[in-house]
Amino acid sequence: MPPGRPRQRQCAASVAHGVSYRDAGRHLVAHAPGRRTSKVSLSHHLRAARPATIGLMDMLLRNAFVYTGDVHHTCFPRGALLVCDGRLRWVGDESDLPEGLPAQVVDLGGRVVMPGLINTHTHGGLSLHRGCCDCGNLFQWAQTLAPFTSPLTLEDNRLGCYLAVLEMVRGGVTTACDCTRYGAGLFAAVAAEVGMRSLGGALANSPALRPMGRPNWPLALEETLRAMSELGGDSRCRFYLGAHSPYSCTPELLVEVKQQADRLGLPFVIHAAESQEEVQIVRSRHGRRPIEHLHHLGVLDARTLLAHCIWVDEDEIGLIAATGAAVAHNPISNAKLASGIAPVQALRARGVPVGLGTDSMLSNNAQNLFQEMKFAVLLQRAHRLDGHALSSREVLSMATREGARALGWESEIGSLEAGKEADLVVLDLDHPLGLTPERVLSDLVFAAGPEHVRTVMVRGETIFDQGRFTRIDEREVRDRIRRHAAGLSSHVT
Numbered sequence: 001m002p003p004g005r006p007r008q009r010q011c012a013a014s015v016a017h018g019v020s021y022r023d024a025g026r027h028l029v030a031h032a033p034g035r036r037t038s039k040v041s042l043s044h045h046l047r048a049a050r051p052a053t054i055g056l057m058d059m060l061l062r063n064a065f066v067y068t069g070d071v072h073h074t075c076f077p078r079g080a081l082l083v084c085d086g087r088l089r090w091v092g093d094e095s096d097l098p099e100g101l102p103a104q105v106v107d108l109g110g111r112v113v114m115p116g117l118i119n120t121h122t123h124g125g126l127s128l129h130r131g132c133c134d135c136g137n138l139f140q141w142a143q144t145l146a147p148f149t150s151p152l153t154l155e156d157n158r159l160g161c162y163l164a165v166l167e168m169v170r171g172g173v174t175t176a177c178d179c180t181r182y183g184a185g186l187f188a189a190v191a192a193e194v195g196m197r198s199l200g201g202a203l204a205n206s207p208a209l210r211p212m213g214r215p216n217w218p219l220a221l222e223e224t225l226r227a228m229s230e231l232g233g234d235s236r237c238r239f240y241l242g243a244h245s246p247y248s249c250t251p252e253l254l255v256e257v258k259q260q261a262d263r264l265g266l267p268f269v270i271h272a273a274e275s276q277e278e279v280q281i282v283r284s285r286h287g288r289r290p291i292e293h294l295h296h297l298g299v300l301d302a303r304t305l306l307a308h309c310i311w312v313d314e315d316e317i318g319l320i321a322a323t324g325a326a327v328a329h330n331p332i333s334n335a336k337l338a339s340g341i342a343p344v345q346a347l348r349a350r351g352v353p354v355g356l357g358t359d360s361m362l363s364n365n366a367q368n369l370f371q372e373m374k375f376a377v378l379l380q381r382a383h384r385l386d387g388h389a390l391s392s393r394e395v396l397s398m399a400t401r402e403g404a405r406a407l408g409w410e411s412e413i414g415s416l417e418a419g420k421e422a423d424l425v426v427l428d429l430d431h432p433l434g435l436t437p438e439r440v441l442s443d444l445v446f447a448a449g450p451e452h453v454r455t456v457m458v459r460g461e462t463i464f465d466q467g468r469f470t471r472i473d474e475r476e477v478r479d480r481i482r483r484h485a486a487g488l489s490s491h492v493t
């Protein structure tokens with residue numbers, strides 16, 4: 001570079017469309033009045049400078065109330081976002097936009113933009129049987145449903161995944177961690193077809209401890225490896241290896257699954273400490289409480305995601321925190337199955353990443369993260385008789401940034417910050433007194449729902465807009481599900 005020439009870097013697509021950024025050494029710098037200078041990592045910038053992927057566009061989203069979901073819960077009431085190659089290149093006040101014009105300008109008409117919601121625990125494949133059993137505690141309920149769920153075919157599972165994915169996207173969910181027993185790659189394939197992001201996989205169990213159904217290990221490993229080779233090229237799809245629970249898996253199986261996960265560099269997912277019965281079973285078999293048992297076996301670490309964690313004592317919370325494991329909190333499912341109320345605040349106070357999950361359509365029965373946010377707050381407050389327990393900010397973090405952290409995906413998604421992928425939701429939110437940060441955050445938790453979701457983007461691509469899915473024919477999919485479900489009626493009545 002000739003001396004004296006201003007340093008300037010531009011991504012290929014930005015050069016073509018005249019967008020430029022000032023480069024202040026290692027960081028691209030944008031100034032916003034009244035706010036700290038925001039710095040965009042140059043490595044992020046260079047990564048995004050690769051040629052555009054087919055279907056992605058350089059795009060300016062303007063005239064929006066932007067809730068970024070960053071650690072400060074920064075809002076830009078007159079905000080704008082610049083999307084380049086599927087990533088957020090710039091987020092800020094519209095008056096501070098970088099110079100130049102992008103290829104496409106979208107006026108959002110003052111609507112609210114928030115990060116895509118992250119569902120950290122679901123079982124999409126079980127969705128065909130929603131409402132088949134709405135009573136009983138966890139073990140009674142699972143026993144009642146076993147005649148329906150055990151004989152599920154891969155096609156039942158796949159069509160169930162469509163139902164779950166359609167409902168999630170319609171409700172602003174852009175990423176989900178799905179668990180199944182067979183067909184480790186099914187959810188990821190369906191989610192990728194619709195355009196959603198997923199962390200998919202199967203939960204192994206020991207046949208002697210969970211006799212219904214056929215053995216699923218090492219089948220789950222083989223299925224996961226196949227799915228990784230078939231779908232691994234799509235950055236929307238990530239995978240894990242998992243085990244069902246400490247009571248349905250032998251210690252040997254838990255260790256083997258975790259070792260294979262470590263060998264492949266994958267997260268390890270397991271249900272843990274979901275019910276008092278589980279604590280009794282694990283204590284009587286192994287002399288330890290569930291989390292102590294998992295820690296003793298060496299399967300807790302920063303790549304472990306624990307679903308539920310309701311019945312954990314102080315020592316166990318300490319073990320989860322010390323090992324860096326994360327928790328998927330499922331307040332509606334836990335309440336419906338009379339499992340209990342997880343100590344969310346104690347876990348978060350120790351620095352444990354706690355994401356929100358819906359669990360399956362059988363135990364929830366919706367895939368609605370807005371409901372989950374509201375219920376998470378109400379449950380803690382009613383249980384603790386503390387009107388300050390779990391704030392709107394805290395639960396919004398759990399449904400977005402903290403959920404991303406629980407899935408090990410926080411460098412890419414979870415908030416609307418320059419450098420991250422453009423996973424976002426546009427909502428038709430209005431307030432008679434006008435939109436302010438306080439009112440918007442309150443509405444997102446206590447008043448909003450899928451009916452307010454107008455547009456959903458993943459990696460800068462619009463996958464849902466004004467009631468329509470852009471990649472698939474929803475009516476055709478639902479017709480297919482209806483025809484298939486007609487053949488199931490004999491064993492669901």
Ligand SMILES: [Zn+2]
Pocket residue numbers: 121122123179271307359360
């Ligand atoms: Zn589950």
